[in-house]
Amino acid sequence: MTDPTPISFDALRARVQSIFETCGVRPESAAAVAQVIVAGERDACKSHGIYRLEGCLRVLAAGKVDPQAVPQIHDAGRAVIEVDAGGGFSNPAFYAAKDLLAARAKEMGLAALVIRDCLHFSALWHDVEALAADGLAALSMCPSYAFVAPAGGREPLLGTNPIAFGWPRAGATPYVFDFATSVAARGEIELHRRAGTPIPEGWAVDREGKPTTDPEAALAGAMLTFGAHKGSAISTMVELLSGAMLGEFMSREALDFMGGSAALLPRHGALVLALDPQVFAARSGRNPIAEGEKLLTAIGAQGARLPSERRFAARAKALRDGIPLSAAELAQLERFERLGLAALDA
Amino acid sequence: MTDPTPISFDALRARVQSIFETCGVRPESAAAVAQVIVAGERDACKSHGIYRLEGCLRVLAAGKVDPQAVPQIHDAGRAVIEVDAGGGFSNPAFYAAKDLLAARAKEMGLAALVIRDCLHFSALWHDVEALAADGLAALSMCPSYAFVAPAGGREPLLGTNPIAFGWPRAGATPYVFDFATSVAARGEIELHRRAGTPIPEGWAVDREGKPTTDPEAALAGAMLTFGAHKGSAISTMVELLSGAMLGEFMSREALDFMGGSAALLPRHGALVLALDPQVFAARSGRNPIAEGEKLLTAIGAQGARLPSERRFAARAKALRDGIPLSAAELAQLERFERLGLAALDA
Known part of the structure; x- marks a missing residue:
């Protein structure tokens, strides 16, 4: 595993904006969406950072969002x-x-x-x-x-x-x-399901409304x-x-x-x-x-x-030292830049 | 223990308003305060019903509220x-x-x-x-x-x-x-203290910030x-x-x-x-x-x-059958009516 590569806020924002424009999004909208995605990455909110790029491109590809x-x-x-x-x-x-x-x-x-x-x-x-x-x-x-x-x-x-x-x-x-x-994000339950580990008590109920720690039963039932x-x-x-x-x-x-x-x-x-x-x-x-x-x-x-204290601390660090991106994250970014929406099929 | 005596909303409101007026509160204010106190009693919110009368009279007696x-x-x-x-x-x-x-x-x-x-x-x-x-x-x-x-x-x-x-x-x-x-009302912790029973976990911390189930330690510390x-x-x-x-x-x-x-x-x-x-x-x-x-x-x-479903059900019943007051509650009401603020010293 290589060390993460730091990239400046402005540089990353420009790249993300350009990806959205490549995918047909009007420049003003691409700029607004890039701003919030890169702000999430900057603040070490990984769940709302460049991880979201793929989801955004998927709704574009599905025609479920109007890019213009x-x-x-x-x-x-x-x-x-x-x-x-x-x-x-x-x-x-x-x-x-x-x-x-x-x-x-x-x-x-x-x-x-x-x-x-x-x-x-x-x-x-x-x-x-x-x-x-x-x-x-x-x-x-x-x-x-x-x-x-x-x-x-x-x-x-x-x-x-x-x-x-x-x-x-x-x-x-x-x-x-x-x-x-x-209590929790749905994605967290999904991670437990994939890992085969129980979820904490109080997160969810099964179909019958009974408390459950089984992620499968929770996903079929309801979160709390x-x-x-x-x-x-x-x-x-x-x-x-x-x-x-x-x-x-x-x-x-x-x-x-x-x-x-x-x-x-x-x-x-x-x-x-x-x-x-x-x-x-x-x-x-x-x-x-x-x-x-x-x-x-x-x-x-x-x-x-x-x-938000942790988020602000991460922000200060990222603005000073750059936003750290892993090799996999950089590779995905480059793939989106090269292929646009076609990257989703790759 | 005798059965509670039902009293109509309007009758109880008039009596409570009259008590406030006897204690020097201007009629419009007495009417407003009586309305909310009797509404609490009507809805079986005992903690916000005529139980509050004494507290209101105490701030009046202490000169901490301007009755006019x-x-x-x-x-x-x-x-x-x-x-x-x-x-x-x-x-x-x-x-x-x-x-x-x-x-x-x-x-x-x-x-x-x-x-x-x-x-x-x-x-x-x-x-x-x-x-x-x-x-x-x-x-x-x-x-x-x-x-x-x-x-x-x-x-x-x-x-x-x-x-x-x-x-x-x-x-x-x-x-x-x-x-x-x-999590809880301070009065609930006080009730546990008087009864000598522990409070549930998660209600409070002691002075050092450690979780406690001891009501004394909770009252000296902080609620959560x-x-x-x-x-x-x-x-x-x-x-x-x-x-x-x-x-x-x-x-x-x-x-x-x-x-x-x-x-x-x-x-x-x-x-x-x-x-x-x-x-x-x-x-x-x-x-x-x-x-x-x-x-x-x-x-x-x-x-x-x-x-609020329970409250609305209690309200419907009280409006139909009257607001049930215990003998002790009626006796206190009569004492306040007779003595006004002097009832606090009795």
């Missing part, structure tokens, strides 16, 4: 802004509307962005970090594929339904969390939410707010739409809320960011880790 | 409305601003209500249920007293930080959850959040959004303000978000409430219980 979709913004001047991704990837739609969302939140105190009809593959921390960089608190959520049972149930109705939150910090990386409301009935309630909220409320797919319909298979990325909507702490705090005379620091530094002072 | 405070609304016509409780109870402030919040959410798509400087004792489901009755989705949260350690830590920095969500359902009670982000690091992240979000962002107390400062004792109700702010599904869904052509029903009825159809 131009995000359309619908803005009636209220606190809700909509952007229609037009069956394209979610990220170009978010970037197309982000500045308008931030400006509206600063003007009105808070604002919401509805992303319609998008293919979703990226972590939500991108969205909330981008808004935190504008001084805004942000909450982002979306449904996914229905593989998770509600507390007390056995049939999968809920998605892994991620939820992310960002809070600006002065002169530092923001406070950011981003997690699935399921984190935090028992409380996590189940939060996951249900994500379905309602970012599915039903937007008139977009909830996780069950998203799965049905793809023929019951999770082989391709899910198509649904997403909801992003942006809140301006300066507007909310104004009458108090207090500085909300300085107040927030009292809590966040006290959490760190007792040795507890803040969410 | 008149909520002041500050509205700049944006998506954020503020109501200053002026050191009074939170409920009169919420009711004073609720209709304006609902109208603003319908006009703009979503709106936020900031409640400032209030004494808080009631469950949050009142607020989100009231907004769901107006056809709105709602999210409500507030800090409390710092008795909960962040994940990986040992010092209490977080409150039990409740979070509530409401979603309107056609022709039925709304979808409502309302829970503390701590539900859902490990995910619950801890959500609790931190509640501190930031409903404390720091508003320029109001977070849970640590609320506890310090009361001299480190939780004997009296906490003073802080609260945040309520209201979202109009009809605005969010409009361009989709779908009915968001009907879409939500697909999920909610499917959860029920597999035998899983929706949050």
